Amino acid sequence: MSRPSTLPEGALVLGPLLRYVDQTSATVWVRTAERATVTVVRAGRRWSAPTFGVHGSHYALVVCDGLEPASDEPYEVLLDDERVWPLEGAPPSHIRTLDPDRLPHFAFGSCRTMGSHDAKGVRLHGVDALRSLGVTLRDVPDAGRPDLMVLLGDQVYADTTPHPELEEFIRARRSLDEPPYEEIKDYVEYDELYRLTWSEPVIRWLLSTLPSSMIFDDHDVRDDWNTSWSWRRDMRATTWWQERIVSGLASYWVHQHLGNLSPDELAQEELYARVLAHAASGAEDELDLTADLDALAARADAEPETYRWSHTRELGDCLLVVLDSRAARDLQPDRRSILDATEMQWLDETLRGGHRHVFVGTSLPFLLPPGLHDFEAIDEVVAQGEYGRTAAHAAERVRRTVDLEHWAAFNAGFDEVFEMVMDLARGNRGPAPDTVTFLSGDVHNSYFAEVTDPARHGARSRIVQAVCSPLRNPMPRGVRIAVSMLTRSLVRPMRFLASRSRRVPDPRYPWTVTEGPWFDNNVALCRVTSGGLELTWVAGMVDGDDHDHPWLREVYSVRVPSRDAATDDTRPEPDRGEDPGERPGGPRRRPAAVVA
Structure with missing residues (x-):
């Protein structure tokens, strides 16, 4: 067991995020306040990686290999051998490896904007479906944990600043009267945007214990990104777009893309291979990727055929x-x-x-x-x-x-x-x-x-x-x-x-x-069964003013039988309704049945 931490509060700026997981390996991503050696401890074993730097921030992606298939154990995160995760009083985070005999089960959705989770935030943005899923997985003992969470775009909104803390951060750096005004301008502002989006305690815990696969959509960079040739021409004619697109892709590479890759793919990734080589050399200095990452991002935008953001995962x-x-x-x-x-x-x-x-x-x-x-x-x-x-x-x-x-x-x-x-x-x-x-x-x-x-x-x-859209951004x-x-x-x-x-x-x-x-804020759950697929959309609900304990109601469920299934009953279950009052008796509180 690690000794009590003497590190200053906030030494772990963001994370951990549990990202790639297969039967025998996992990756854990963090952002730290200072250069450090990041260690993941699980079941008596330790894996470490030094941080690398980008635009003054520090990150690490720890590869945990040699794990047992179908194992489920809590883990800790250490910075320079001092424990920083889990936080005091918080539930443990787990790494659960894939079980070849377990039928896959995953969650998916997109479009989640920032906002508070009090009454005002709910009036503006609705109940956060992803946070509601996190509360259910945290608090309901028999809620089944998915194997993966697939986040299909708009993890962050770079073209709006609906968060007072983010606006204050931007105002402290530059005038909002100049382009791009209240939108994200550069890598440092992206860094803060990710921090605020992923640091809410329930979301932070959920991301630490549920593996994730991510891909961008337009708002991760800007609304209508790459709509047409004329759109791209008009953007390139502005004074601020080049910095924005380079910063958007560079920050995506750090915060989202690296975690999509398997350990073997990381070793072959053109830039991350340098991180691994630097760590293997035992060098005492921190590798700064700023210039090379910006160059990669600029090239990926100008010549998209030279870099691939798409990826694959095997699930059983x-x-x-x-x-x-x-x-x-x-x-x-x-x-x-x-x-x-x-x-x-x-x-x-x-x-x-x-x-x-x-x-x-x-x-x-x-x-x-x-x-x-x-x-x-x-x-x-x-x-x-x-x-x-x-x-x-x-x-x-x-x-x-x-x-x-x-x-x-x-x-x-x-x-x-x-x-x-x-x-x-x-x-x-x-x-x-x-x-x-x-x-x-x-x-x-x-x-x-x-x-x-x-x-x-x-x-x-x-x-x-x-x-499934939105997680939290109603139309x-x-x-x-x-x-x-x-x-x-x-x-x-x-x-x-x-x-x-x-x-x-x-x-x-x-x-x-x-x-x-x-049109609910909702998250979808897909379960592979012996007879096909079960797809269920669930939405967050709040009783009165108890915003700390949202629960899940089923919005709709669809069974997709396999071609060899005996039944041909393919119609969805009759359990829908955008408003609780639309269905007699109101919504059904079914968190365990929905998620398990």
């Missing part, structure tokens, strides 16, 4: 592929694609058969509600100049104003990926999986969609889309009406308009939104 006999659908775009007007040729080739090589279920995480929904898909496809054709320059300018304004920049607005890439998925589902890439499930967020509403009669197209897999009520109409009542009119033009492509493989949308 299931495969999770997490796609970068923001930085890897090809925006050239004559060959627009949401994935450039290099990224497309990587995905083509990655989508291989032999897995029971394949999950494709992409921050933007692949299968939008059909009415919205047609709307975006129409806008893309017009914006590309098919109906003249005046119409193109108008369509580009619409595209930016109402965020028409999903897969449907990059139709060539959409079709190419859809063909890959269908090829996988037909068994042409090895044994077909039971299901191919797209996991997405971004749109601030949740729904479930499915490809209609895939067997008619030769597919042996069910192909579905599960969207205005007026926009909810428009989304609901594009999901239901406007589907046929939009299809009619799209079909009237030979330039607007018809989707080759139709799909239907079978359930949704719903």
Whole structure:
């Protein structure tokens, strides 16, 4: 046991975050106030790593290897041999390795803005679904802990400052009357943004004990990031964008990307290999990555084919592929694609058969509600100049104003990926999986969609889309009406308009939104069962003024039977309602049943 700490309060600035976990290894990320040696202690074993520096801050990623499969033990974090985690009076954090005999279970969602968790914060932002999940896992003894948490974008909001402490921090550094005004300007401000977003006690504990996979979306950098060639041209013409994009990608590399990689991938990562080599050399100085990381970030933005943010995870006999659908775009007007040729080739090589279920995480929904898909496809054709320059300018304004920049607005890439998925589902890439499930967020509403009669197209897999958004950032009520109409009542009119033009492509493989949308702040839970998948969306609820103990209610649940399952009852369970008063008797308090 470590001796009592004599370090100053705040020596551990942020973390620990438990990131990559497999059967025999795990990685733990921290940010420290000073240069230090960071040690993780678990079951009598110790693993250490020195900090590295970026823009004056200090970080470490400790690789814990040689672990026992299916083991579950608490761990401690030490700085220079003095314990700093767990905090006094806080519950322990655990590293639970994957069990090859345990069916996978994971959580997913996106879009979580900052804000207090008192009555005022709830009025503005709603109850934080991720924090509610953390409270449940912390306080309910029989709540089952997921194997992984997949955060599908907008982990931080760099284009708004809805937190007084962040605004005060920025004001102390520069004038808010100059660009980029109240938005994040540089790496130091990003650093503070991450600290404030992840330091709330329940969230901090949750991130320390639940492994996570992360990918950015637009607000991690800026709203509408890489919407179009003209958007990128306009941003590059500003005085502040280059510093912003370099800082955004560099801070993402530190705070999110490194933890997505396995120990073997870390050893091969071009910049982190230097961190490992420096540590192995026994050098006494701290390695400063500032200049090299900024250069990597600038290159990754200018030449996205030179660096990959996408990654994969194995979960038992299931495969999770997490796609970068923001930085890897090809925006050239004559060959627009949401994935450039290099990224497309990587995905083509990655989508291989032999897995029971394949999950494709992409921050933007692949299968939008059909009415919205047609709307975006129409806008893309017009914006590309098919109906003249005046119409193109108008369509580009619409595209930016109402965020028409999903897969449907990059139709060539959409079709190419859809063909890959269908090829996988037909068994042409090895044994077909039971299901191919797209996991997405971004749109601030949740729904479930499915490809209609895939067997008619030769597919042996069910192909579905599960969207969970937001974790905490509710959509205005007026926009909810428009989304609901594009999901239901406007589907046929939009299809009619799209079909009237030979330039607007018809989707080759139709799909239907079978359930949704719903607009709660919620987090989704996916459980692999012996008969298929169970997908459940849960929302946080507060009794009276007891904001410290939110609980989870089930918003909706969908069972997706495997193709060999005996039952063909695929309809969702009738347990929905955006407002507790919409269902007789109000919401059901079911934290253990929902999470376990």
